[in-house]
Amino acid sequence: MTLKSFLSYLSLFCFLAVMVAPVTTAQDTPFPCPSGRHEVVAAVGEVGTEYDVALEQAARYMELCPNITLSLFRSPNQSTDRLGIYRSIWAAQSSEIDIFQTDVVWAGIIAPHVVDLNDYLSPKYFDQFFPAMVEGQQIDGRQVGIPWFTDAGGLYYRTDLLEKYDLSVPTTWDELTETAQIIQDGERAEGDAEFYGYVWQGNSYEGLTCDAHEWLTSETGDTFITADGQVNVNNDAFIGALERAYGWIDTISPPGVVNFGEEEARNYWQSGKAAFMRNWPYAYGPGNADDSLIKGLFDFAPLPAGEVTAAACLGGWQLAVSKYANNIDVAVSVASFMASYDEQKARALSPHGSNPTIPALYEDPELLEANLLFTRMGAILATAYPRPSGFTAAEYDRASEVFYATIHLVLTGEIDAASAVDELEFELSDIVDEILAGQ
Numbered sequence: 001m002t003l004k005s006f007l008s009y010l011s012l013f014c015f016l017a018v019m020v021a022p023v024t025t026a027q028d029t030p031f032p033c034p035s036g037r038h039e040v041v042a043a044v045g046e047v048g049t050e051y052d053v054a055l056e057q058a059a060r061y062m063e064l065c066p067n068i069t070l071s072l073f074r075s076p077n078q079s080t081d082r083l084g085i086y087r088s089i090w091a092a093q094s095s096e097i098d099i100f101q102t103d104v105v106w107a108g109i110i111a112p113h114v115v116d117l118n119d120y121l122s123p124k125y126f127d128q129f130f131p132a133m134v135e136g137q138q139i140d141g142r143q144v145g146i147p148w149f150t151d152a153g154g155l156y157y158r159t160d161l162l163e164k165y166d167l168s169v170p171t172t173w174d175e176l177t178e179t180a181q182i183i184q185d186g187e188r189a190e191g192d193a194e195f196y197g198y199v200w201q202g203n204s205y206e207g208l209t210c211d212a213h214e215w216l217t218s219e220t221g222d223t224f225i226t227a228d229g230q231v232n233v234n235n236d237a238f239i240g241a242l243e244r245a246y247g248w249i250d251t252i253s254p255p256g257v258v259n260f261g262e263e264e265a266r267n268y269w270q271s272g273k274a275a276f277m278r279n280w281p282y283a284y285g286p287g288n289a290d291d292s293l294i295k296g297l298f299d300f301a302p303l304p305a306g307e308v309t310a311a312a313c314l315g316g317w318q319l320a321v322s323k324y325a326n327n328i329d330v331a332v333s334v335a336s337f338m339a340s341y342d343e344q345k346a347r348a349l350s351p352h353g354s355n356p357t358i359p360a361l362y363e364d365p366e367l368l369e370a371n372l373l374f375t376r377m378g379a380i381l382a383t384a385y386p387r388p389s390g391f392t393a394a395e396y397d398r399a400s401e402v403f404y405a406t407i408h409l410v411l412t413g414e415i416d417a418a419s420a421v422d423e424l425e426f427e428l429s430d431i432v433d434e435i436l437a438g439q
Contacts, residue, residue, distance in 0.1 A: 042054070045077065104317065107393075114321055150316035155301050165186055198275065199278075202411055203264075203408070208407060
């Protein structure tokens with residue numbers, strides 16, 4: 001699947017924030033409840049308010065199908081930790097969890113442990129989603145996940161501070177560095193010693209892969225392993241990008257940013273202590289909540305460009321059903337309900353907000369009027385580039401761990417950028433060779 005083919009399905013994107021209580025599908029067709037009494041457990045995330053939104057979904061399902069008890073398992077915020085827990089469950093072939101919320105890059109990893117949804121859902125069901133998102137969850141003809149919501153990284157910025165210092169939204173990484181420093185210096189001169197210019201995800205986990213993938217792709221036009229298996233890390237452009245990121249730490253970014261995930265960055269930003277933040281669209285809703293110190297004082301834009309392009313990391317989450325589940329038919333029923341038109345609309349309208357995977361929702365007048373973020377998402381998604389999960393498949397997490405762990409050493413000052421890309425090239429080339437040998 002090419003970036004062009006993916007983006008061709010995204011021309012209607014815009015965004016969200018409120019809530020409905022659907023008891024039928026968008027076509028007013030009664031939802032078919034399973035027969036008998038069953039218990040189902042779904043593992044979902046709790047970034048921002050997504051766990052609370054999932055609880056509301058579970059309540060609506062059980063109101064519709066009172067013979068089914070749907071419980072939620074709290075998954076860790078960081079996707080690397082989440083995958084580790086999932087893998088331990090799969091290794092034990094445990095029926096503890098029936099439905100898994102899975103990352104867009106995990107299709108090749110989860111395939112041995114989840115059912116082929118083609119055996120349980122009609123092709124018509126999948127016709128409602130963006131075709132490229134459906135195709136992205138197909139492994140050897142098996143449909144391993146239902147597209148639930150999609151994502152792309154972007155730049156949050158304080159509108160009041162840009163106006164205060166008569167500055168524009170930065171459009172390049174160098175402009176971001178300069179603009180963040182000007183605002184930080186100004187705020188500190190007024191007595192806010194804890195104010196920083198820019199927060200992002202610098203911990204050693206998948207979130208750092210996303211951030212560094214954006215730095216690399218913006219400077220070179222491609223990710224760290226290309227679609228044809230070329231390792232793309234050992235070049236002056238990426239060395240410069242890593243040196244720039246290292247230079248942010250304890251200048252425009254707090255020293256603790258090397259331990260930040262999404263929520264740590266959001267909490268710092270939402271406390272009013274930063275001018276800019278790299279994060280996912282989910283942070284828009286909490287930032288505008290009544291208890292937020294920056295409510296109405298920020299906006300969301302595409303990430304800054306490098307020498308080649310602006311590059312957002314393409315994200316998103318799916319629902320997959322465990323092949324070890326005791327009641328697979330019931331679990332599929334729950335997953336199909338949670339990803340249905342009305343449920344995706346409810347999530348989009350909720351304070352958490354989720355970018356739907358159903359194109360018809362981007363023509364829904366209620367969504368288009370609900371929140372300005374919908375009008376921002378088209379430009380952000382237009383810059384989205386996928387991580388190399390297509391080529392690496394089941395070896396993606398291994399390649400990603402090599403990538404983020406080595407880059408984290410640069411950020412913590414344990415290795416210089418030039419040495420790091422040498423090491424990266426060697427280790428990633430070994431992984432590529434193993435993948436090619438197994439084909």
